[in-house]
Amino acid sequence: MRIARVALALAVLLVAAAGTLLALAHRQIRAIDPPLPPLASLRAFADAPDLPVRVSVWNSASQPAPRAQVLDARRDPAPDAPYVMSHPSFVVEWSDGRTLLVDAGMDAEQARAFGRPLAWLGGGAIEPHGGIAERVAPALAGRSVAIAFTHLHGDHVGGVVSLCRARGAAPLRLLQTAAQADAANYTTRPGRALLDDAGCLARERTADAPAAPLPGLPGAFAIHAAGHTPGSQIVGAFVRTADGVRGVLFAGDAANAIDGIRHDVPKPWAYRTFVVPEHEARLARVRAWLREAEAQGFAVAIAHDERHLATTGIPPFAP
Ligand SMILES: [Zn+2]
16 A cells, blocks of 8 residues: 555656656747748858759658658648658768768667657658668768758757767767757757767857858858757758759758648647647748748758658769
8 A cells, every 4th residue: 555655656746747847848948939030131142152062861761650640630731641751861062072961860770769659659660771870971081071950859860979980080060059059958958968979079159140151161051940949950051053053941840741831730739749849839930931931942851751852852862
């Protein structure tokens, strides 16, 4: 009896502690609502003489999932459409070899662990394709490489650990807005710890501006997006190819499917309330901003929408 009472008291305490943590995280994220840059102001980045000449994507894992896992089914115009969750790392390259990576995806082992709970919730099996350490890093040997993260969740940060190992003594520039460097919650602290332990990152803060230039990488910029995590960023770049100059916005998890942007569909209520405490009103503003950007010709790369990524014109990374 006594043991049962103690166990019950402990359980109540645990639930109360978790509830407090969740409430604090909601209060924190709801207070973050910085100005988004006018889209016209981004065009100045396209005027740099030395724009990147290539953008490509390495997808570290794929997992089919019901759309109800990523879009509020009550507002989803196509709830039965197929959906595959991707875990990409984007590779932006300048003519002299300078490279910007956006997100690090996951190694095969990390991907299997990440995909398991989603499979229990009705998703298919996750299929790892290999991490960037093995698939991208060999091609970057001897180059100046920087990395920026859309946010510090494990599925976007994981691959950096073996990337550092693969690069040996070569430093990797870590470019962060002040918000991402300073503000964290319990969902981003494990990812931050990975960055602290990675061993090759040279931290640099971007200037405090609605669209901050990424130093030494003309044409590239970071925007404090917030909404999903306190330090969520949209990273962007204007890329010069044979077809002309095109703006690309790496939107991370502002939405998890392009239809969230195009049809203004929030993430499922249970997800944004209990799994990742989000600021939905802020995300609605970010979605509207991205919708307008897409209408103006920007490619909007949603991290987790594999079928959409294949339509953006961003080709798979090839060494
Ligand atoms: Zn994610």
